[in-house]
Amino acid sequence: MTRIRALIDEMRPTFRRDGGDIELVRVEGAKVIVHLSGACAGCMLAGQTLYGVQKRITDVLGRPFRVIPDIRH
Known part of the structure; x- marks a missing residue:
């Protein structure tokens, strides 16, 4: 999970530049649940x-x- 969080954090500036953001919520086996905002x-x-994001990870x-x-987040 630590490595996945680091990969998502590396990509966040790109999303923020476009007026959005992505955040890791949790990892369940091979599922990576994220929250998209903005x-x-x-x-x-x-x-x-x-x-x-999936391809990069x-x-x-x-x-x-x-x-x-994550639509409930």
């Missing part, structure tokens, strides 16, 4: 954003993860 929460490209850690938005 422009990222309502963006039509939110799915692509989540896929980009999977590529760096060398095993598959699924990034899922």
